Every structure is written in structure tokens, then in C-alpha cells.
Amino acid sequence: MDQPTIPNSDAARDVAYLMHPYTNARRHEDLGPVVIERGDGVYVYDDQGKKYIEGLAGLWSVAVGFGEERLVNAATEQMRKLPFYHLFAHRSHSPAIQLSERLVSMTPDRLQKTFFTNSGSEANDTVIKIVRFYNNAIGRPEKKKIISRLRGYHGINVASGSLTGLPLNHADFDLPIDGILHVSCPHHYRQALDGESEEDFATRLAAELDERIVQEGPETVAAFIGEPVMGAGGVIVPPATYWQKIQDVCRKHDVLVIADEVITGFGRLGTPFGCDSFDIDPDIMVLSKQLSSSYQPLAAVLFTDEIYQAVADNTNRLGSFGHGYTAGGHPVATAVALENLNIIEERQLVGNAAELGPYMQKALRSFSDHPLVGEVRGTGLIGAVELVANKASKTPFEPKMQVGGFLGERAMEQGLIIRPLLDTIAFCPPLIINRQQIDDMIECFATALDQTAKHVETVT
Ligand SMILES: Cc1ncc(COP(=O)(O)O)c(C=O)c1O
Numbered sequence: 001m002d003q004p005t006i007p008n009s010d011a012a013r014d015v016a017y018l019m020h021p022y023t024n025a026r027r028h029e030d031l032g033p034v035v036i037e038r039g040d041g042v043y044v045y046d047d048q049g050k051k052y053i054e055g056l057a058g059l060w061s062v063a064v065g066f067g068e069e070r071l072v073n074a075a076t077e078q079m080r081k082l083p084f085y086h087l088f089a090h091r092s093h094s095p096a097i098q099l100s101e102r103l104v105s106m107t108p109d110r111l112q113k114t115f116f117t118n119s120g121s122e123a124n125d126t127v128i129k130i131v132r133f134y135n136n137a138i139g140r141p142e143k144k145k146i147i148s149r150l151r152g153y154h155g156i157n158v159a160s161g162s163l164t165g166l167p168l169n170h171a172d173f174d175l176p177i178d179g180i181l182h183v184s185c186p187h188h189y190r191q192a193l194d195g196e197s198e199e200d201f202a203t204r205l206a207a208e209l210d211e212r213i214v215q216e217g218p219e220t221v222a223a224f225i226g227e228p229v230m231g232a233g234g235v236i237v238p239p240a241t242y243w244q245k246i247q248d249v250c251r252k253h254d255v256l257v258i259a260d261e262v263i264t265g266f267g268r269l270g271t272p273f274g275c276d277s278f279d280i281d282p283d284i285m286v287l288s289k290q291l292s293s294s295y296q297p298l299a300a301v302l303f304t305d306e307i308y309q310a311v312a313d314n315t316n317r318l319g320s321f322g323h324g325y326t327a328g329g330h331p332v333a334t335a336v337a338l339e340n341l342n343i344i345e346e347r348q349l350v351g352n353a354a355e356l357g358p359y360m361q362k363a364l365r366s367f368s369d370h371p372l373v374g375e376v377r378g379t380g381l382i383g384a385v386e387l388v389a390n391k392a393s394k395t396p397f398e399p400k401m402q403v404g405g406f407l408g409e410r411a412m413e414q415g416l417i418i419r420p421l422l423d424t425i426a427f428c429p430p431l432i433i434n435r436q437q438i439d440d441m442i443e444c445f446a447t448a449l450d451q452t453a454k455h456v457e458t459v460t
Contacts, residue, residue: 034412039066042430042437044417053441055411055418056428060231060263060382061289063431064343071295071336071343078335087116087329095334102341103287103300108275111285111302116329120262120288121155123299124225127258127284128159129323131222134307137314143222144179147212147255151185151233152226154260154286163225166233181216183209185230186238189375189386190394198239206245213253223256223284228274231263234424235384237377243278256283256307262299266290266344267431269380270354277379283307290431293340296333349431353381359435363442364427372403372453381431385445387423387452389460397423401459407452416444 035047042065044054057063064071078095085093100114115130117123128146135143146163148154154163161169162176165185170176184191184205192201213221224246230236250257259282264274268290271277275285284307288299315321327333344350357380364383365376374388387404389397397403404420411418411425419426429441 041065041067042433050415052412052415052417053437053444054430055416055441055445056426057430058294059289060268060428061294063266063290063349064293064340064347065430065432068293068295068343070339071293074335074339075296075332078332082331084327085331086324086326088324093331093334095331095338096329099300099329099334099338099341102338103302106272106341107285107287107302108273108281110281110283110304112305113303113308115301115303116334117299117301117325118297118327118330118333119155120260120286120299121157121160122325122328123262123286123288123301124154124160124163124260125157126301126323127223127225127286128163130284130301130303130307130311131256131258133314133321133323134310135222137310140219142217142220143254145181145216145221146179146258147181147183147209147221147224149185149226149230150182151187151230151236152182152260153230153232154225154227181212183212185233185236186242187234187236188239189377192239199241202239202242202245205239205242206249209246210249210252213249213255218253218255221253221255223258224250225258225260227260227262228264228278228280229269229379229382231382231426231428232421234386234421235378235382235426235428237379238278243280247280258282258284258286260286262286262288263290263382263428266341267350267353267380268382268428270350270357271380272350290344291340292333292337295340296330296336297327298330298333298337344431347432352433353431356433356435356438357381360427360429360433360438363438366442367446367449370449370453372449372456378427381429381433383427384421385425385427385449387425389456397456401456403452403456406455407448410448410451411444414444414447416441416448418445 036044037047038045042053044052082093087096103114104112115126117126132144148163148165150165152165154160162180165182186205188198188201247257259275259280261274265287269277275282283304285302292298361378361383367373367385368376372387373385374394375386377384389395404423408420
């Protein structure tokens with residue numbers, strides 16, 4: 001089986017950086033769980049009654065905040081009316097139809113058809129299958145490889161987990177599967193050459209992609225997948241002109257562009273979709289999380305009419321489209337999603353992210369001079385602070401020190417839940433957050449960061 005493909009030494013350094021051997025670490029079973037009992041707005045409460053700001057919106061997902069009665073009502077009404085029906089064998093139901101129409105009208109024009117799943121991982125497995133089915137349908141059985149990126153996150157199933165470019169999601173799971181390739185992560189801070197501008201870095205990454213496609217044979221490469229802004233890999237905003245250059249390479253080789261908007265969809269970056277922020281014109285888009293604010297499990301794959309038509313014709317030839325999930329497009333989940341999208345629209349939460357995003361980014365950047373902080377990055381209402389042992393050389397901390405984890409625990413003591421991705425601390429609050437709550441979040445983080453600095457002093 002193929003091992004993760006390490007295309008150049010920058011990428012190898014990236015992998016080495018992420019592949020932390022957790023020797024001497026505390027055992028995971030000693031770390032919790034913290035039992036969260038209820039939520040209200042941007043806050044959650046544990047079983048001891050302690051209140052936390054949910055600085056990661058759960059898992060990058062609860063756009064409208066916790067305890068939203070309108071979503072409870074939407075679910076209840078739908079449960080009474082039609083608690084379950086499926087979308088197999090020429091059946092459908094009105095919440096799925098309405099949601100599909102709504103998504104088609106909201107997303108870039110070329111995306112005309114929707115396929116529902118229960119999770120982002122299932123959605124990306126579906127994408128891989130649709131890409132294969134499509135290329136078989138149009139007589140290109142060789143054109144099947146999919147190119148993803150190191151540090152990208154696209155899910156956890158055998159296929160979607162292979163798209164993911166994080167070593168810990170591959171190690172000992174015998175992933176990735178054949179036919180999935182990884183190119184460099186567009187992280188200027190860690191991957192750019194000395195003195196390389198963002199644009200030159202983007203040009204180099206596009207050239208790397210071009211070379212890789214040529215080396216593999218363009219007739220074998222079907223698609224390129226990326227998150228407009230990487231989330232779980234460390235909140236990585238691509239360098240200026242990156243997406244334009246990457247798309248040019250894809251178009252040149254007739255390679256489909258897949259935008260995984262599971263985190264960036266529905267306003268996270270201050271625009272309706274990440275594609276709007278970066279001028280991406282995708283052939284396929286993947287949505288989840290803020291789609292239903294994760295009140296119900298739901299994801300959607302949107303694709304072009306051209307792909308749909310080929311899939312439909314092949315389905316007619318074969319007699320059936322042999323793919324689907326029992327609960328895919330579940331009526332309760334789709335009804336909740338419709339109401340969630342109403343709330344996002346009525347309360348202008350995309351606008352809130354556009355207005356408060358720069359405020360949060362500015363506040364986070366106030367930590368740039370802190371001795372522990374290597375880089376502050378982000379856009380809209382998603383950001384990250386990367387901790388380093390040495391600012392000048394960007395040297396990471398020894399993994400076994402678990403500095404990010406230590407900070408995460410101090411933040412929780414302060415009443416803030418954020419997410420340490422190794423030593424990168426991620427922020428992604430609910431889209432309903434206000435200025436005062438951002439100030440509170442930053443204050444808790446500042447205290448936790450200083451406590452962490454003192455701790456580091458004592459142990460080094
Ligand atoms: C960009 C992206 N794609 C896919 C997924 C997988 O979604 P799920 O956890 O619902 O399977 C995630 C989850 O965090 C994600 O961030």
C-alpha cells in the first residue's frame with residue numbers, strides 16, 4: 001500500500017513537525033472527560049455548573065449559538081410531522097427538497113445539484129465516489145487520482161481520512177489508500193523560503209502542483225481538493241494569489257476543483273463561503289457543520305450539472321446509482337438546517353463575522369510580541385496562535401512538553417474553551433459572538449498564555 005507521499009523537503013519538515021511522539025505525555029484516560037451539560041448562546045456549562053465561552057463553537061460548527069429555541073421547535077415540528085423518511089428509490093420529502101434548492105441558490109452558480117450525507121467524512125467519501133463514477137461514465141477510467149494537501153483535513157473514514165494530510169490520522173490505520181496524493185501545505189510562516197513573498201510562495205506551490213500532475217500523467221489525475229482556509233491542520237490562510245494559481249493549474253490539466261467548505265461555509269470568513277473570499281470557482285463543494293449549526297448531523301455535496309448529467313446517464317445505463325445513506329438528508333436534520341439558515345440570514349451573521357472578524361484578528365495579533373508566540377494568523381472569525389520555543393528560529397517546543405495542551409487547560413480554568421492543535425491554539429467562536437464576549441475570550445486567553453509562559457520558564 002502507498003505510504004503518505006512526501007513530495008519535497010519542506011513537506012517532510014512539516015510532517016516531522018506534526019508527527020509528535022507522545023513519550024512522557026500524560027495518558028489520555030487521565031485527561032477527562034469534562035462533562036458539558038448545557039449551552040446558552042456562546043456559553044456552555046459543565047456538570048459542576050462552571051461556565052465557559054465556547055471559543056471553538058463546539059467543533060467549528062455552532063454558528064447560531066447554543067440553546068436556540070427556533071431550532072428546537074423546527075426539530076420538534078418535523079418529528080411530529082414526518083420523523084423519518086429516506087431519499088432512495090425515487091422518494092423524497094419537502095425539507096430535503098427545500099434545503100437542496102436553497103443551497104443551490106446560495107452557492108456559486110455552477111453548482112446545481114445536491115447530495116446529502118450525515119457527516120463531512122461521508123460527504124468526502126461521496127465526493128471520491130462521484131469523481132470516480134463521473135470519469136468512468138465519460139470514458140476516462142484512468143483519470144482517478146485525487147490530490148490533497150499535507151495538513152488538510154477532510155474527514156476520518158478510510159477514503160476521506162486518506163484525503164486528510166495529517167500523519168496522526170494515517171499512522172497505524174494503514175492510510176492513505178491508493179490513488180490519493182498530497183502536495184505541500186500553503187503555510188507561509190513554516191514553508192516559505194527565506195525572504196520569499198506570499199505571491200512567490202504561491203507561484204512555487206502552483207508549480208509544484210503542475211509538476212506533480214505532469215509527473216503522474218494528467219490523464220490519471222481527476223481532482224484537487226482543499227479547504228479555502230485550513231482548519232484542523234492549524235488554521236492556515238493561504239498566501240495571496242494561491243487559489244487563483246492553483247485553479248489555473250487544475251483547469252490546464254482538466255482537473256476538477258473541490259472546495260471543502262465544511263468549516264468555512266455559511267459566514268465563517270465574513271463572506272457566505274470561503275469560495276467568495278478567495279475567488280474559487282469549484283466543480284464540487286462540500287458543506288456541513290454551520291449548515292445545521294451541528295444541532296443535527298448533516299452534510300451536503302454540491303456539484304455541477306455537467307457532473308450530474310454524466311452520473312445520471314451512467315445510472316440509467318447501470319440501472320441504479322449504488323450509493324446513499326439511510327439517514328442522508330434526514331427530514332429532522334434538513335428541517336433544522338433550513339431554520340438555521342433562516343437565522344443566519346435574519347440576524348445577518350455573515351455580516352457579524354465580517355464586522356467582528358477584524359476586531360478578533362486585531363485582538364489576537366496583540367499577542368504577536370509575546371515571547372511564546374511564533375505566529376498569529378486567521379481571517380474572519382477563525383484564528384490561531386502558534387506557540388514556539390524560539391521566536392527567531394521558529395523552533396517548536398519539544399512535543400513531550402505539551403505546551404499547547406497545558407495552555408488549553410489553563411484557558412478552561414479561566415472559563416474559555418479553545419482548541420490546542422498541538423501547539424497551535426485555534427479560535428472559532430459562534431458567529432453570534434459580540435465585542436464584549438470577544439474581549440472576555442481574549443482576556444481569559446491572555447491569562448492562560450502568561451501562566452503557560454511561567455510554566456515554560458520553570459520546566460526549561
Ligand atoms: C474541512 C473538513 N472537512 C471534513 C470534515 C469531516 O467532517 P465530520 O467530522 O463531520 O466527518 C471536517 C471536520 O472537522 C472538516 O473540518
